[in-house]
Amino acid sequence: MEKIKLGSLGERLKTGGERLKVGGAELGRKFSGKMKEILQGQSQEAKMVEEATSESLEEANWGLNLRICNLLNNEEFDGSEVVRTIKKEDC
Secondary structure (H helix, E strand, O other), X not given: OOOOOHHHHHHHHHHHHHHHHHHHHHHHHHHHHHHXXXXXXXXXXXXXXXXXXXXXXXXXXXXXXXXXXXXXXXXXXXXXXXXXXXXXXXX
């Protein structure tokens, strides 16, 4: 059986521990975001985007699309939330 030097083992543990800490923090942020989304329900932005991009539509709902654009231009809607919802719908 090979002897492991204490210093070497300590460095391995420290490196592994740092990776766990960073990975755990990242996982915590992702989990926290998902829990917030679940607990708060859908935002008004998400509801309108989902309605405007529904697969059940035979053709584009231009009135709703223009309303969303107007709300974005007037800064009544959060643009990042609209983009996030569009990306989610696209997948």
